[in-house]
Amino acid sequence: MLVLQLRELSLKNYRNYDNLELYFHSDLILFIGPNAQGKTNILESVFLSCTGRSHRTPRDRELIKLGEEEALIRTRVEKELGSSEISILLNMRDKKKVLINKTPAARLGELMGHLNSVLFSPDDLKLVRDGPAERRRFMDMELSQIRPRYFYYLQQYNRILTHRNNLLKEIQGKPSLASTLPVWDYQLAEAGSYIIQQRQLFSQSLQNIAREIHSRITNHSEALTMEYKSSIPFEEGSLQEIQEQFIRELETRHKDDIARGSTGRGCHRDDIHFKINGIDVRLFGSQGQKRTTVLSLKLSELEFMYKETGEYPLLLLDDALSELDRDRQKMLLEYIGKVQTFIALTDPTQIPDVQTSSRQVFRIQSGAAYPEESLSF
Numbered sequence: 001m002l003v004l005q006l007r008e009l010s011l012k013n014y015r016n017y018d019n020l021e022l023y024f025h026s027d028l029i030l031f032i033g034p035n036a037q038g039k040t041n042i043l044e045s046v047f048l049s050c051t052g053r054s055h056r057t058p059r060d061r062e063l064i065k066l067g068e069e070e071a072l073i074r075t076r077v078e079k080e081l082g083s084s085e086i087s088i089l090l091n092m093r094d095k096k097k098v099l100i101n102k103t104p105a106a107r108l109g110e111l112m113g114h115l116n117s118v119l120f121s122p123d124d125l126k127l128v129r130d131g132p133a134e135r136r137r138f139m140d141m142e143l144s145q146i147r148p149r150y151f152y153y154l155q156q157y158n159r160i161l162t163h164r165n166n167l168l169k170e171i172q173g174k175p176s177l178a179s180t181l182p183v184w185d186y187q188l189a190e191a192g193s194y195i196i197q198q199r200q201l202f203s204q205s206l207q208n209i210a211r212e213i214h215s216r217i218t219n220h221s222e223a224l225t226m227e228y229k230s231s232i233p234f235e236e237g238s239l240q241e242i243q244e245q246f247i248r249e250l251e252t253r254h255k256d257d258i259a260r261g262s263t264g265r266g267c268h269r270d271d272i273h274f275k276i277n278g279i280d281v282r283l284f285g286s287q288g289q290k291r292t293t294v295l296s297l298k299l300s301e302l303e304f305m306y307k308e309t310g311e312y313p314l315l316l317l318d319d320a321l322s323e324l325d326r327d328r329q330k331m332l333l334e335y336i337g338k339v340q341t342f343i344a345l346t347d348p349t350q351i352p353d354v355q356t357s358s359r360q361v362f363r364i365q366s367g368a369a370y371p372e373e374s375l376s377f
């Protein structure tokens, strides 16, 4: 019996669903159907219940069924210590509301940690292919789920950064305002140093796990390393040292920042570098190496969360199998049995051949889900 299980999912006016009620009693749940029927929408709603946001869009309104005012996503989860219920209410004109066990959460941050998940989709290739913003998002999502404090500091940081950038632009027209900059430097560095420190620890920890997994996937031919590259130079990485360096960096760049009207250094500029056998994957990696790197990262996320929280998260696989060769598929599927897994597929012949104690299959068609009893395996 798995420690963490999603038992119920109910959607009202979410994306292309009017009303959906699903009950899960298995370790492996498959959603099968042609394109554009609503498979990803279901996985997205589960991810939303874990993190408070969609993995596809920062705009909550897009999640509400077209023409409707409100959407409701409700999940019931079972853990070792009992069951809990998370509801998210989206409104066209209002901020989203989160209820945990029917009690309204004062802040979105309270949601973090109740239900964790790792989502894997072909889009994740962006992680190694695209610019640093994707990798920062990856770290932020991961750390926010396991450390409510991180989420809080991240929100703080972004707020302060916006203020500071606005001030920098105002100073261009009114130089005397520059005397207020140090206050913002200090506040930015205070929130930012915690973020940098956590990301640094996270990338070290993840690398230890990913190195082993990657080596296994590639039959011991590739060594994966990752390194947090901060725009703030620091050495031993204590909170105080990072904060002092952060303030120093900001101070020495006041002139540049004012001229540009934005903040040139800080954790909003940082990155992680992935290397295979010492060579940068983003710049020189083959398509297959990039894919394997992402797979290693995703599997490491699962292990990392387990290490940090003592329970495996849900695994959400969005069409992720079709992109992988047999051996890599096998590695990924080894986790089924350890974690409750939800897979979206277009092609029923792709149903993975794994041994699990139980599985459920839903056929997804035009915003409705039909349990399939008759599919043979």
Ligand SMILES: Nc1ncnc2c1ncn2[C@@H]1O[C@H](COP(=O)(O)OP(=O)(O)OP(=O)(O)O)[C@@H](O)[C@H]1O
Pocket (backbone or CB within 6 Å): 014, 015, 016, 017, 033, 034, 035, 036, 037, 038, 039, 040, 041, 042, 061, 062, 063, 064, 065, 066, 344, 346, 364
């Ligand atoms: N806010 C919304 N209101 C109504 N319908 C929506 C909304 N957002 C998305 N849709 C519809 O949802 C469908 C897409 O759903 P989804 O992305 O889950 O498809 P899918 O089954 O994963 O398809 P694919 O196999 O192509 O990935 C589309 O028909 C789209 O028009």
Ligand SMILES: [Mg+2]
Pocket (backbone or CB within 6 Å): 039, 040, 041, 318, 319, 344
């Ligand atoms: Mg999809």
